[in-house]
Amino acid sequence: MTIELEKHYNKFCEDKRLTRRHGQVEYITSMKYIHECLENMTDVKILDVGAGTGRYSVQLANEGYDVTAIELVKYNLGILKSKKSTVNAMQGTALDLSRFEDNTFDMTLVFGPMYHLYKQEDKVKALEEAKRVTKVGGVILVAYIMNEYSIITHGFKGNNMKxxxxxxKITEDFHSVSEPEDLYDYVRIEDINGLNEEVGLRRLKLIAADGPANYMRPVLNAMDEETFELFVKYHLTTCERPELLGASSHTLDILIK
Structure with missing residues (x-):
């Protein structure tokens, strides 16, 4: 799995993904809720697990926060370090945060790992490790890719369903089945709820991180700036609506220890 991820991210430009319009929606939304969680915190220590190229960790460090970043892929880590921020960046995996003591961080971000962990026990382990290193009363923000996005885009739109x-690769009730070579794993809300229950984490909010943005890439790219700003405003107004969560391509689960 590690080798496959290395190959994938050596070709895939993760650094640019969140700067494209559909990615901007995800980034703006996630940062909004990160800042909401940080409002009442002082002397904050943040851990970014699966930090990628540092889109979040570098920005938070530039805002003055004490940020530590863990990234599995050497290529991504190199880009993160090249940004010359105050982020304490190191190579590592979400499954083993043993270099950190219990109750160390006020906020832990798990924005990449759940995309690539397809075994239930690995997902549980990643959440358990995030929980362990987070202080009591601290927050853990976890990103997922949703099943219906995969079914609609790869299955039907890509004409791969049959x-x-x-x-x-798809069950009778249309749940995708991922293997290591697939790289990405897709979940439903009940899958996320089951993980939280098993690990013993309480939800504060579940957010549609990008809502319909990924389905609308050409439309978003064609919008003038004013219309795009209206779309972002619409999305931020509706991203907590329960009837829209499962159809979002990404969700953001905000949990408290």
């Missing part, structure tokens, strides 16, 4: 059913 093949996926024949090869067992």
């Amino acid at each position: 093949e996926c059913i024949e090869t067992g």
Whole structure:
């Protein structure tokens, strides 16, 4: 799995993903809720697990926060370090945060790992580690990619549905089945709820991080700036609505220890 991820991110420009318009929606939304969580905190220590190229960790460090970043992929880590921020960045995995003591961080971000962990026990382990290193009363923000986005875009829009059913990549109730070579894993809200229950984490909010943005890439790219700002305003107004959560391509789970 590690080798496959290395190959993927050596070709995929993660640094630019969140600067494109559909990615901007996800980034703006996530930062809004990060800042909401930080409002009443002082002397904050933040851990960014699976930090990628540092889109979040570098910005938070530039805002004056004490940020530590863990990234598995050397290529991404190199880009993060090249930004010359105050982020304490190091290579590591979400499954083993043993270099950190219990109750160390006020906020822990887990924005990348759950995309790539397809085994239930690994997802549980990543959440348990995030919980362990977070202080009591601290917050853990976890990002997921949602199942219905995969079904609609890769399955139906990409015209792969019949093949996926024949090869067992999709169950009878249309839940995608991921293997290591697939790189990405897709979940439903009940899957997320089950993880939280198993690890013993309480939800503050579940957010549609990008709502319909990923489905609308050409439309967003064609918008003038004023219309795009209206779309972002619409999204931020509706991103907590429960009827829209499962259809979002990404969700952001905000949890408290």
